[in-house]
Amino acid sequence: MSHWSRVEVEAIVTTYFDMLAQELRGEPVNKKETNRQLIRLLSGRTLSSVEFKHANISAVLLELGYPYVDGYKPRSNYQELLREVVESRLSANKGLQVTVKNIVEQSVMVAIAPLDFDQAFVPAPARKPGVAPSSRSSVSHQQPRLGVNYLEREANNASLGKAGEQFVLEVEHARLWKAGYRRLAERIEHVSQTQGDGLGYDVLSFEETGQERPIEVKTTRFGAMTPFFASRNEVKVSGVLDNYQLYRVFGFGKAPKVFVLSGVLENSCTLEPIQYRASVG
Incomplete structure (x- = not known):
């Protein structure tokens, strides 16, 4: 045609x-x-x-x-x-x-009640055939030419980010509580609030074995394929910490769902550098 x-x-x-x-x-x-x-x-x-x-x-x-x-x-x-x-x-x-x-830019005033954790998790979107991970991909994406990247602006919405983290805290608590690991459920920590946001992850949860599950949370009101923005530190930490998980919360404000990217972000995502540090003198 x-x-x-x-x-x-x-x-x-x-x-x-x-x-x-x-x-x-x-x-x-x-x-x-x-x-x-x-x-x-x-x-x-x-x-x-x-x-x-x-x-x-x-x-x-x-x-x-x-x-x-x-x-x-x-x-x-x-x-x-x-x-x-x-x-x-x-x-x-x-x-x-x-x-x-x-x-x-809308502030999130009321936390979203989580679904049953079995319903909250969905499979991560499949990578397109032939598309390599990380910034080594041969696929070239043109950057926005209209002056404003609204997806990046949403990623900087602090109230949305915090609400998404709270949602993940509740989902993780429900996961461990339902499995009978209630002591572990009570040990889950919102580390971005208790220890600051420099750790490279937001929530410290646990596997049923007791192994730590460090979780970085990225939240959007839009669809599952909406790009998210990761800092240099987050990318680095994903390759250093054992059992690192990125929880992508999407459809927030409607019927939020989560998919999980495990381990090194360079192995699961196409990373595109979009900012430079510039020094004068």
Whole structure:
């Protein structure tokens, strides 16, 4: 099938942005009906090709520092025209910018009650075939060119981060308590609060054997594929401490879930350097 024309790209981006706005407002999104109507406007495009294009738009949005529509797992290798149209729409859509800004900066006033811990944990997203871990990956991601990375801004939301840590504390307590290891459950420590945030992890929990389980917590209100930001120290500590775990909490504020990345972050993530330390003199 030929590359999508500008008319087709404009149409699907419009549809995607409508779904994104609905989702950000907390409204239900009927993807099936939306796609059915969209296909009527396109010439010979199949449902699978439309959904693949939606996934491409998700990838562009993440690279530009915006959330994506839940359920459209980001897929790269998109045509440059698609990125051009998405960037143009984002620049012009002040309402969407304000909505996302308000969401990522919103303070978390009430802690989220955890699910049963068996329901809270889900498998980590599978790495794409052929994509190497760490910064040695051959995949090149362009950095946001629109001035604000809202995903990074959310990562700096201290109240969200603390609420996510509290959620993990409660989930870990429930895990050990239910397994009958109540003394271990009572020893769990919120070390980022009791010892400071320089340890490279936030929670000290335990395995059922009594082995320590140091946990770094990263929280987002958005989907599981939303990138997170790790400090140099966190990356270093992941390669030094035994049994290091990173708990990625996602969907916070709705029905939060957790997936776990164990051990050295360079082995489980594609790490991209995004900051430099600059000295004068």
